[in-house]
Amino acid sequence: MHKIAQVTLENEMDLILAHKRTMKLAELAGLSLSAQTTFATAVSEVSRSILESGKSGSLLLNVDTGQGENYIVASLTNERSAGGKEKEGLEYAKRLVNKLNVSTQGSVTQVELFYFISPPFRLDGNKLNEWRMLFRNEPPISPYEELKRKNEQLQALSENLQKSEAQYKTLTNSLPLIIFSLNNEGFILYANEWLARYTGQTIESLNKNNWKTVVHEDDYDAFSLILKNDIAKGASVIKMQSRLKNKSGEYYWHQISLSPFKNDKDELLYWIGFIVDIHAQKVVEETLKDNYELKQARQKLEDNEQTLKKYIEELNRSNQELQQFAFVASHDLQEPVRKVLYYSDHLLDRYSDSLDGKAQDYLKIMSSSSHRMRNLIKDLLLFSQVSKEKIQFDQVDLNEVAKEVCADLDLVIADKKAVLNMEVLPVIHGDIGMMRQLFGNIIGNSLKYSKIDTPPVIGITCAIRDSYVEIAFKDNGIGFDEKYLSQMFTLFQRLHGRDSYEGTGLGLAICRKIVDLHQGRIWAEAKEGQGAVFYVSLPAGLQ
Amino acid sequence: MVSSIILLVDDDADDRDVLDDALQEMNVPVTMGFAEDGIQALDKLGEWHKDGQLPCLIVLDLNMPKMSGIETLKNLKSDERFKTIPTIIYSTSINPREKDKCILLGAYSFITKPISTKEIKETANTLVNICNPTK
Numbered sequence: 001m002h003k004i005a006q007v008t009l010e011n012e013m014d015l016i017l018a019h020k021r022t023m024k025l026a027e028l029a030g031l032s033l034s035a036q037t038t039f040a041t042a043v044s045e046v047s048r049s050i051l052e053s054g055k056s057g058s059l060l061l062n063v064d065t066g067q068g069e070n071y072i073v074a075s076l077t078n079e080r081s082a083g084g085k086e087k088e089g090l091e092y093a094k095r096l097v098n099k100l101n102v103s104t105q106g107s108v109t110q111v112e113l114f115y116f117i118s119p120p121f122r123l124d125g126n127k128l129n130e131w132r133m134l135f136r137n138e139p140p141i142s143p144y145e146e147l148k149r150k151n152e153q154l155q156a157l158s159e160n161l162q163k164s165e166a167q168y169k170t171l172t173n174s175l176p177l178i179i180f181s182l183n184n185e186g187f188i189l190y191a192n193e194w195l196a197r198y199t200g201q202t203i204e205s206l207n208k209n210n211w212k213t214v215v216h217e218d219d220y221d222a223f224s225l226i227l228k229n230d231i232a233k234g235a236s237v238i239k240m241q242s243r244l245k246n247k248s249g250e251y252y253w254h255q256i257s258l259s260p261f262k263n264d265k266d267e268l269l270y271w272i273g274f275i276v277d278i279h280a281q282k283v284v285e286e287t288l289k290d291n292y293e294l295k296q297a298r299q300k301l302e303d304n305e306q307t308l309k310k311y312i313e314e315l316n317r318s319n320q321e322l323q324q325f326a327f328v329a330s331h332d333l334q335e336p337v338r339k340v341l342y343y344s345d346h347l348l349d350r351y352s353d354s355l356d357g358k359a360q361d362y363l364k365i366m367s368s369s370s371h372r373m374r375n376l377i378k379d380l381l382l383f384s385q386v387s388k389e390k391i392q393f394d395q396v397d398l399n400e401v402a403k404e405v406c407a408d409l410d411l412v413i414a415d416k417k418a419v420l421n422m423e424v425l426p427v428i429h430g431d432i433g434m435m436r437q438l439f440g441n442i443i444g445n446s447l448k449y450s451k452i453d454t455p456p457v458i459g460i461t462c463a464i465r466d467s468y469v470e471i472a473f474k475d476n477g478i479g480f481d482e483k484y485l486s487q488m489f490t491l492f493q494r495l496h497g498r499d500s501y502e503g504t505g506l507g508l509a510i511c512r513k514i515v516d517l518h519q520g521r522i523w524a525e526a527k528e529g530q531g532a533v534f535y536v537s538l539p540a541g542l543q
Numbered sequence: 544m545v546s547s548i549i550l551l552v553d554d555d556a557d558d559r560d561v562l563d564d565a566l567q568e569m570n571v572p573v574t575m576g577f578a579e580d581g582i583q584a585l586d587k588l589g590e591w592h593k594d595g596q597l598p599c600l601i602v603l604d605l606n607m608p609k610m611s612g613i614e615t616l617k618n619l620k621s622d623e624r625f626k627t628i629p630t631i632i633y634s635t636s637i638n639p640r641e642k643d644k645c646i647l648l649g650a651y652s653f654i655t656k657p658i659s660t661k662e663i664k665e666t667a668n669t670l671v672n673i674c675n676p677t678k
Contacts, residue, residue: 015646016643016646019652033665033669034669037631037653038672040652041652092627095674335555342657342658342659342663381636
C-alpha cells in the first residue's frame, strides 16, 4: 500500500477537502468522471458519519499495487463511538466500491474503501511520487493552523493597543489643540498642556471662576450653558464658537466641541472636549458675509457639486444594474445553450443515418458555434462576478495561489513539457478567489501562446517597489506586437484567429478588472516571436 | 428498506426525460421517480417513507422555483427520516463557493448537466453505480 495524501477530519470544512482530494486522486488514477464521483460519494459518506458520531478521524488516500491488481484505497480511521451510528454510512458506501474492509484495534475503527484501477493504466514509483508532490504542494488547511494564526493576530493587536495608549498622552500634548474633559458639574477633570499655555491659567483657577476670566463677555451666556448642568441628556456633540483671551490679553475666535463619554449602559460618565483656534477662518467669513458676488459664486459652486454628486450616484447605479444584468443574462443563458449542444449532439449520434452529408456538416457547425457561445457565456459570467460587491479581502499567500493554479493546470503543463520557475512571493491583502483567477489566466495564456516546437519556460519573479508588489510573468512564447497593447486588456479583443488559438477574448479583461479592484496595475512588454512579460503591481498591504 | 428508485428533483421536463431515457436504455432494474421542485420532493419522500420504500439516491437540481435546491438540501438533511439518503447535486453550472456550501450542507458529490450523448450515458452510469448493488 502506497500512501499518497492525507486529510484530518476534525470539522465540516475538512469534508470539502476530503471530497476534493478524493476526486483528484481518482482523476489522476485515470478513473472516469462517473467512477470518480462514485468513489468520492462513498468517501464523503463515511467521512460525514465519522464527524457525525462526534469523533475526529483521518482519511488516508493510498494506492494498492499488490497481487497484480491496482486499487485506489481510501482508508478512514476514527475512535470508535459508543453507538453503531457509523454503520449507517457504511451501508451505502459498501455498495459504491469494489471492496470494503472494516477492522477494529482497541478503540480505533478503520474502514478501507477499494476502487479498481483499470489495467491499461500504468503505475510506477515515479508516477506515485509525482502524485505525492502534487498533494504536498496543496496549501495546508488544518483548523489548528488557522486558530494559531488568528491567535497570533490577536496578540499583535493587543500589543499595538498598549503602545497606542502610551502614545496617547504624548499625542494630546503635542497637538496644537486644547483637549480637556468636564464632569457633570462643569468642572475640568483633565486638560493637556495647551490650556495653560494659551490662557496662562491653571485648571484650579479656571474651575474657581467658571472660565469668566477667559471667555469674552458677549459669548459667556452661551458658553455657561455648557458648564451648567443644562446640557440635554440625549445630546451627542455640542459645538459653539466663542472668543477666548490669551495670556497677553487678546481675544481670538475658537471653536469649542464637546462630546459625551458614556459607558456600556449608555450612562454619561463625563464630557470630552477640544478647543481649536478658528480666528483666521472667522475673519475671512466676516469679510465674505458682505460680499454678494462671492456669495453668488459659492452658491453656484455648491449647486454644481450637487449635480455632480447626482451624476455619480446615477452612474454607480446604472453600473450596478449593468453588472446585475450581465450576471443574470449569462447565468440564464447557460441553460438553453446547454440544450442546443445536447440535442445537436443527440441528432448526430442517433439520427446520422437519416441525415445526408450536408445536413451533418451544418449540425457540426451549429454544435461548434454553440460550444464557443457556451465558453463566452461562462467567461462573461466570470467577468460579471468580479465586482466591488463580491470582493472579500483577506491575507492571501501568493505562493499558495501559484501552487494551486499549477495544480489545476498540471495536465497542460505535463502535456507541453512546460517548466515553471518561481521566486518566493509575498502575502498580500486581497481576494483569494480573484487572485487564483488572475494567476490562472496569465499562466494559462503563457501555456496557450507557446511556440509549437519549444517547450514553454515560464518565470515568475517578484520585486517590491515603494509600497507595491510587482510580479512579473515572463515566457518564451510567440509574443505579440506592442502596438496592440492598449486593446489587449479590453473586452472581446483577440489578436489571433479562432482557428489557431481557442479563446473568448475575455481573459485579460477579467485580469484587468481584478487588478483594478485591488487598486493595482497590469501591463505587458513583448516582441513578436520573442516571448512576453506580463506585470502585475498590487498594493503590498498588511504584511 | 432501500429501494432501487432514484428520485430526480428538477423543474426542467426536458432534463428529466433525457436522463430517464438514458437510464431505461441501460436496461437495469433501477427506476426513476420525479419531483418538479423541493416541496414536491419532500411530499413524495414523505409518502414513500410511509410505504417503507425510500429511494437509494436523491439527485437535486439547484435552480428551481418555489424551493431552491439549497433549501431542499437543508430540509432533507435536517429531517431524521431522510438525512441518510445520499444526495448528489445536478446542475448546469456550479461555482466553487456554491460547491463548498453544498458539501457543508451534506451533499455527497456533484454532476454537471451533460452536453452530449456520451456524457448523459456516463451520468446515468454513475447514478446506477451509486444506486444498484452490483458489487
